[in-house]
Amino acid sequence: ETGVTQTPRHLVMGMTNKKSLKCEQHLGHNAMYWYKQSAKKPLELMFVYNFKEQTENNSVPSRFSPECPNSSHLFLHLHTLQPEDSALYLCASSQKEGNTGELFFGEGSRLTVL
Amino acid sequence: TQLLEQSPQFLSIQEGENLTVYCNSSSVFSSLQWYRQEPGEGPVLLVTVVTGGEVKKLKRLTFQFGDARKDSSLHITAAQTGDTGLYLCAGALSFGNEKLTFGTGTRLTIIP
Numbered sequence: 001e002t003g004v005t006q007t008p009r010h011l012v013m014g015m016t017n018k019k020s021l022k023c024e025q026h027l028g029h030n031a032m033y034w035y036k037q038s039a040k041k042p043l044e045l046m047f048v049y050n051f052k053e054q055t056e057n058n059s060v061p062s063r064f065s066p067e068c069p070n071s072s073h074l075f076l077h078l079h080t081l082q083p084e085d086s087a088l089y090l091c092a093s094s095q096k097e098g099n100t101g102e103l104f105f106g107e108g109s110r111l112t113v114l
Numbered sequence: 115t116q117l118l119e120q121s122p123q124f125l126s127i128q129e130g131e132n133l134t135v136y137c138n139s140s141s142v143f144s145s146l147q148w149y150r151q152e153p154g155e156g157p158v159l160l161v162t163v164v165t166g167g168e169v170k171k172l173k174r175l176t177f178q179f180g181d182a183r184k185d186s187s188l189h190i191t192a193a194q195t196g197d198t199g200l201y202l203c204a205g206a207l208s209f210g211n212e213k214l215t216f217g218t219g220t221r222l223t224i225i226p
Contacts, residue, residue, distance in 0.1 A: 004156070042118070043157075043202070043216040056213065090156050102147060103204075103214060105156030 003027065006091050006106035013081065014114050021076040021109045023091030030096040032074040033103065034066060037088040049074065050096055081113045117141055118205055118217035126223040130192055135220040137186045137203035144208050146179055146186050151200040193224045 004025045013019050025032060034046040048056035049068040063085075065077040074091055088110050092103040118139045127133055137146070145164045149157035161170050163179035163186060170177045174197075176189040190197055203217040 006156075042218050043204075045213060048213070092156075102159055102162055103149075103157075104159070105149075107154070107156050 004091055004093055004104055004106035006089075006109050008109060009107065010110045010112075012112045012114065013078070015081060015083070017081075018077070018079040020078065021089055021091075021111075023074040023076075023106055025072055025074075025091075025093040025104070025106075027093055027104060029093035029104070030071050031094045032068060032071070033092045033094075034064075034074065034076050035090040035092060035105075037090055037108070043090070047076075078111075081111075083113050086111055086113045117215045118203055120201075120203060120217040120220050122220060123218065124221050124223075126225060127193060128225050129195060132189070132191050133193060133222070134187055134189045135201055135222070137188075137217050139184050139205065141205070141207065141215075142183050143205035144183070146183070146203060146205045147214070148177055148186070148188055149202040149204065151202060152198075157200075157202055193222075195224045195226050198222060198224045 007022045011019060031050045033048050036044045036046055045058050046060045047066040052068050052071055063080050067075040088108045090108045091106040094103050118137055121136045125133060145162055147162045148160045150160055151157040161172055161177045163170055163177055166179060166183045167181045168179045174191045178187045180186060186203055199222060201220045201222055204214040206214055
């Protein structure tokens with residue numbers, strides 16, 4: 001496999017469920033990101049990890065919990081979500097050193113909260 | 115207030131026509147990228163512009179970075195149905211800054 005892969009592609013969950021989104025990158029990058037894409041809103045940065053260390057938490061509610069066990073894998077653990085959390089969740093990666101912020105995105109996980 | 119405003123928000127034109135979409139800001143960016151996102155997919159990087167006044171061409175797509183590095187434009191010549199998608203600009207406020215600011219997007223539809 002190449003690039004950035006995300007699973008599952010689609011997820012429907014109730015407000016009391018616990019689920020996780022997974023992201024894996026095969027590009028040898030050191031930084032990984034979670035973005036939220038909602039209708040009629042710009043892409044919103046949620047979390048950034050550099051070399052497995054979280055460097056950014058963009059005021060994200062605690063019902064979203066990221067995990068980065070190594071520089072190739074990134075998870076987003078979800079619990080007690082709200083219907084307004086329904087969105088496309090995009091994972092991305094980039095090089096850290098000498099980059100100009102270029103991001104390589106996965107195909108996204110479409111989340112629906114009932 | 116949006117840091118990066120894109121216009122138009124929606125654009126629908128006939129195949130073969132030319133078009134320009136814009137990305138404007140009051141902030142200065144060290145670099146600016148353009149991405150295209152097709153339905154059901156993640157955004158894909160098209161180009162990065164770094165120098166004020168820079169023009170880059172990618173086949174029928176021409177990208178320009180404003181002299182003051184606050185704005186950018188994307189011009190498509192002889193649009194094709196494969197150009198349909200959501201076009202996103204994204205600016206980096208400093209080199210090596212992992213926080214890209216994304217624009218509001220232009221949804222382009224090319225009618226056969």
